[in-house]
Amino acid sequence: MTNPLLEMTQIQKSFSGVQVLTDAGFSLESGEVHALMGENGAGKSTLMKILGGIYRKDGGRVRVSGVEREISDPREATGLGIAMIHQELNLIPHLSVMENLFLGREFVFGRTGWIRWNRMKEEAKKWLEQLEMDLDPSVKTGDLSVGQQQMVEIAKALSLEAKILVLDEPTAALTNREIESLFNVIRSLKKQGVGMIYISHRMEEIFEICDRITVMRDGETVGTRVSSETDMDELVRMMVGRKIKNRYPRNPVMPGEERLCVEGLTRKGEVKDVSFSIRQGEIVGLAGLMGAGRTETADLLFGVRKPDSGTIRIDGHEVRIRRPEDAIRHGIAYVTEDRKQEGLVLPLSLRENLALPNLRSLSAWGVIHRQKEARLTEETVETLSVKTSGPEQEVRTLSGGNQQKVVIGKWLATSPRVLILDEPTRGVDIGAKEEIYRLMDRLAREGLAILLISSDLPEVLGMSDRVLVMHEGRITGQFDKDEATQENVMKAASGGEV
Known part of the structure; x- marks a missing residue:
């Protein structure tokens, strides 16, 4: 041999x-x-x-x-x-x-x-x-x-x-x-x-x-x-070490009032006349091939990019979003596609990363209230089951799944009304995926409006109440849960008629 x-x-x-x-x-x-x-x-x-x-x-x-x-x-x-x-x-x-x-x-x-x-x-x-x-x-x-x-x-x-x-x-x-x-x-x-x-x-x-x-x-x-x-x-x-009973634990809910409404969102060469809405308690999936304009749409909603035209409404009121600070003030949180480059400051501690988008609520007269900061860290670690040696552990030394929990946790601390999740389980193991899915389901049941962007089609179909599909910067398909099959979604993603 x-x-x-x-x-x-x-x-x-x-x-x-x-x-x-x-x-x-x-x-x-x-x-x-x-x-x-x-x-x-x-x-x-x-x-x-x-x-x-x-x-x-x-x-x-x-x-x-x-x-x-x-x-x-x-x-x-x-x-x-x-x-x-x-x-x-x-x-x-x-x-x-x-x-x-x-x-x-x-x-x-x-x-x-x-x-x-x-x-x-x-x-x-x-x-x-x-x-x-x-x-x-x-x-x-x-x-x-x-x-x-x-x-x-x-x-x-x-x-x-x-x-x-x-x-x-x-x-x-x-x-x-x-x-x-x-x-x-x-x-x-x-x-x-x-x-x-x-x-x-x-x-x-x-x-x-x-x-x-x-x-x-x-x-x-x-x-x-x-x-x-x-x-x-x-x-x-x-x-x-255990059996995972339900791969996509999405419990059916009755959506509430319209929380986010987007009409005619356009940026030359990237996004063309994008319109959709998400209601309270609803998870809307956004599918499409790479380069379809999904992340660009999320960037426009969060003020990372500026639109040429279009309107955004939160709870019926038109809002102007020109930078991320505007989006945070209006209750939009954005878990970006690349957690290492855009979602975390890797050399900083878990405590410092959680505090970054929450400095306004954690400080007075420019001085951070350490007890509030400690309480936020403790609550996030406990609620999201972050495996860490302590609040001062550098986030770069955490596993991928725990890093992702920190990114989600820092945005949940801003008390958002709309949560954008771009590839939330990329590079995350199956146990951490299940925890993220259960968190998404709980947040939706608590009334949050969630936009789920993912290249993992089974994930989109399993966790979404409705599915939007983009192709070359446009929305080419909209499907209710019963209509959202892999065949229909891929056909729309390729620019075909459905």
Whole structure:
């Protein structure tokens, strides 16, 4: 029997005396796609960072192609044929696509140091074409969409011609078409003998593309299953230690008076004549493909962008929103798509992040009332079940699900009447997803009007009372819950008649 391509056994790791990994193991065969699953904080990322040379293990063994290795830094990992595609993009925005692809390993003329730009452009184009990307390699990376940047990250990893490829939430920002292109590349790499470790919270993808599934919980490996011999219920029980009875816990309610009314909202080149309303206690889903104008619409409602025309009414009264401060004053809260870049100040503490949009209510004469601030922090941690070591913990050290709870919590503290949730469960594990869904349902029952923007179509259909669909900046479909099928929504999202 041949040795596995990768074998990690009894891996241990602690930080400042806190044991993060106690008995973690993982194996990978050549030409295999092996999923690594578990709730946020289970230890998946720590285990992969040990493999990538970012962290040094405290105990255990790592074997690559049957040879035991001590991987001391990322350069050594790269030399062993290990490439990682991180959930957080590691591209330099002011550099071109080809400069990012070959950063630190540029093509040069002998010892002159002069860069061979034409050769680099040709090589970059080759790797981009493998991902079916029609993209100019000389374009600045910062000018690309998040989805395009993710594909550039993947192309960069492919260009390393790795034997072991770690993909951490690779489809989180991709369109359906981009996901299919990525899956085609994965199938091609399997045939070439590349072993891939696939980390994702999207169950449907796991069963479509992965051969085996390993589950971690609380720093330990719980078990490994063959994909074709298990199901979603078993994996959930392994991950959270309990059965989740209802994936989308939305209780039917009788909506109240109209809370938000939008008429003719327009911004040139982005949003065209968008009109809709949301009533008290109603969750309205906003679906569409990437670039359809969903986030741009949310930005206009919150004053991040200025409209060319259109009216916004809250509880029947027309309001003028030219900046986020206006939106907050009129009772609109906005949980943005990218929590790390736009939703949180990562070096600040949990307490400080919760206080940021609430400084007016927490202070008097420019001085923050510490008791009020402490009470807000304590109530948010308790109400949203935020797992933290204390109010002074930096939010960047929290798991993804707990970071998202902090973002939601800071806005709920503003006592909003309208809550905009843009991709609220992206990169969040299944246990935290359930908690966010239950929170949404409770907030709606308490009379909040919620606009749910999501690329996860089952999520939109499962949690929404009505569904709006956008295509090229316009609303092309409106469906009641009974009419909102995947077929109808995707048809409207593609610009077809429904």
